[in-house]
Structures are given as structure tokens and as C-alpha cells.
Amino acid sequence: xxxxxxxxxxxxxxxxxxxxxxxxxxxxxxxxxxxxxxxxxxxxxxxxxxxxxxxxxxxxxxxxxxxxxxxxxxxxxxxxxxxxxxxxxxxxxxxxxxxxxxxxxxxxxxxxxxxxxxxxxxxxxxxxxxxxxxxxxxxxxxxxxxxxxxxxxxxxxxxxxxxxxxxxxxxxxxxxxxxxxxxxxxxxxxxxxxxxxxxxxxxxxx
Numbered sequence: 001x002x003x004x005x006x007x008x009x010x011x012x013x014x015x016x017x018x019x020x021x022x023x024x025x026x027x028x029x030x031x032x033x034x035x036x037x038x039x040x041x042x043x044x045x046x047x048x049x050x051x052x053x054x055x056x057x058x059x060x061x062x063x064x065x066x067x068x069x070x071x072x073x074x075x076x077x078x079x080x081x082x083x084x085x086x087x088x089x090x091x092x093x094x095x096x097x098x099x100x101x102x103x104x105x106x107x108x109x110x111x112x113x114x115x116x117x118x119x120x121x122x123x124x125x126x127x128x129x130x131x132x133x134x135x136x137x138x139x140x141x142x143x144x145x146x147x148x149x150x151x152x153x154x155x156x157x158x159x160x161x162x163x164x165x166x167x168x169x170x171x172x173x174x175x176x177x178x179x180x181x182x183x184x185x186x187x188x189x190x191x192x193x194x195x196x197x198x199x200x201x202x203x204x205x206x
Contacts, residue, residue, distance in 0.1 A: 006096070006180060006181055006182050007179070008179070008181065008187060009177070009179035009187035009189070010187075011189065011201065011203065014177065014189060014201060016199065016201075017199070018172065018175040018177075018191040018199060019061070019062075019063065019172075021175075021177060022061070022099055022101075022175070022177075023061075025092075025095070025097060025099060025177070026061075026090075028095065029090075029092040029094070029095060029097075032092075032094050032095060033094070034092045034093075034094045034095065035094070036057075037090075037092060038057045038058045038059075039055055039056075039057060039058075039090075040055070040056060040057070040058050040066075040068075040088045040089060040090050041053055041054070041055055041056075041088065041089040041091075042054055042055075042056045042068065042076065042086060042087075042088055043086060043087040043088075043089070044076050044079040044080055044083070044086050045079060045083055045085075046079055046082065046083060047082045047083050052075060052076070052079065054076065056068045056069075056070070057069075058088075058090075059116060059167070064169060064171065065103065065169045065170050065171040065172060066088060066101065066169065066170045066172070067108060067112075067167050067168070067169050068167065068168055068170075069113065069116060069117075069165070069166065069167045069168070070133070070165075070166075070167075070168065071128070071131070071132075071133035071134070071162075071164055071165050072107075072163075072164045072165065072166060073132065073133065073134070073135070073164045074133040074134040075134040076134075077168075080105050080168065084104055084105045084106065085102075085103070085104055085105065086102075086103070086105045086170055087100065087101065087102045088100065088101040088102075088170060089101075096179060096180030097177075097178060097179055097180070098176075098177075098178040099175065099176065099177055099178070100175065100176040100178070101170065101172050101174070101175050101176075102172070102173055102174045102175075103170045103171045103172045103173040103174070104170070104171050104173065105168050105169065105170045105171075106168070106169060106171075107166060107167065107168055107169075108166060108167030108168060108169050109167075110166065112167055113161065113165065113166035113167045114161045116167065117161040117165065118158060118161070122159065125159045125161075126147045126150050126151055126159065127147060128162070128165050129150050129159065129160070129162055129165075130143060130146035130147045130150055131143065131146075172193075173192070173193050174190065174191065174192045174193070175190070175191040176188060176189065176190045176191075176204070177189050177191075181206075184206060185206055186206040187203075187206075188203065188204040188205070188206055189201055189202065189203055189204065190202050190204050
């Protein structure tokens with residue numbers, strides 16, 4: 001059933017499995033033409049707790065978690081190497097919904113990273129090769145010159161995939177599903193994984 005703003009979300013509406021619940025909401029966001037439903041905020045922190053957040057794209061999700069890609073020399077990657085925990089936030093304002101996910105993060109297999117890199121457009125692959133992500137560059141012209149040089153260096157065939165570029169996978173340990181309601185009295189439910197691998201579900205105050 002299609003849900004809109006201000007419609008209630010009750011405990012009995014929720015799937016016992018948060019992955020299935022996420023899948024239902026994600027599919028609906030796509031069907032309702034939400035703006036970039038794959039976009040998610042990724043929050044990381046240094047070992048001493050200084051946070052940072054940025055928007056990234058979810059490449060995939062399944063029983064193993066959420067996959068996204070980055071430069072392994074970027075700020076986010078450095079924080080994940082030292083503090084391998086992160087939080088995700090999906091926001092679909094067209095549906096009045098948010099989903100939060102928290103968990104541990106580890107690198108994806110190299111074969112998965114290469115396969116995804118090769119699935120991207122040539123222009124996107126060149127940009128990934130050219131950019132020293134999160135590091136200081138002199139100007140935009142310098143970046144464009146690097147892209148042009150790589151394009152000339154590899155005029156045909158597959159482009160190389162940098163060892164500094166690849167995937168991460170966040171394995172959920174907690175989820176929150178948030179439904180907009182009138183007068184800011186929103187419906188919020190949190191799933192947490194127990195020691196035996198099952199999920200508890202609790203309503204939270206808005």
C-alpha cells in the first residue's frame with residue numbers, strides 16, 4: 001500500500017526483518033520517483049570521536065549489508081581504517097520517511113570493486129583515476145589536465161582500476177525507521193540485533 005505524509009506507522013506495519021522493511025520502503029521511494037533514492041548520508045568519526053559526514057551513493061544492499069565506494073586515501077577512508085564504525089541516513093521527503101542504519105564497516109573484496117569500476121562510464125572512471133580525493137589540489141584546471149592526460153594514455157580498451165579505489169560494506173547492527181506525522185509527533189521504530197542474531201523492535205519518542 002502506498003503511504004504518504006502524515007499516515008501512521010504502527011508496530012504491526014513493520015516486517016520482523018529490518019532488511020525486508022528497508023527493501024519495501026526503498027522500492028516505494030523508487031516507484032514514487034524520489035530524488036536519487038540511492039543517496040545516503042555517511043557519518044564517520046576519528047578514533048577520538050571527531051565526526052564528519054557526506055553524501056554518497058549506495059551501490060547495493062543485501063543480507064551482508066550496504067555497499068558504497070570511495071577512494072581509500074580519502075578522509076572517510078582514513079577514519080574508517082582507524083574507527084571501522086559508521087552510520088547511514090536515507091531521507092525520502094517525497095514519502096515523509098527516513099531510515100537510519102548503524103554498524104561496523106569493512107572493505108569489499110577487490111574483485112567486487114574492480115567489477116563495479118568497470119561498470120561505470122568511461123568519464124566517471126577517468127575522474128576516479130585523476131582525483132586525489134580529499135587532498136589539496138592547485139585548481140580545477142589541474143584536475144582537468146590529469147583527466148585529459150589519462151584519456152590520451154589509455155585511448156582504447158579497459159582503464160586501470162587504482163589500488164586506492166574500492167568498496168566498503170556496512171553490516172547493520174541497528175536500524176531506525178521514521179515516518180512523518182502531523183505536529184512533529186512522528187512515528188519512530190528502532191531495531192537492534194540481539195546476541196542470538198534476532199532483532200528487537202521498540203518505539204521511540206519523536
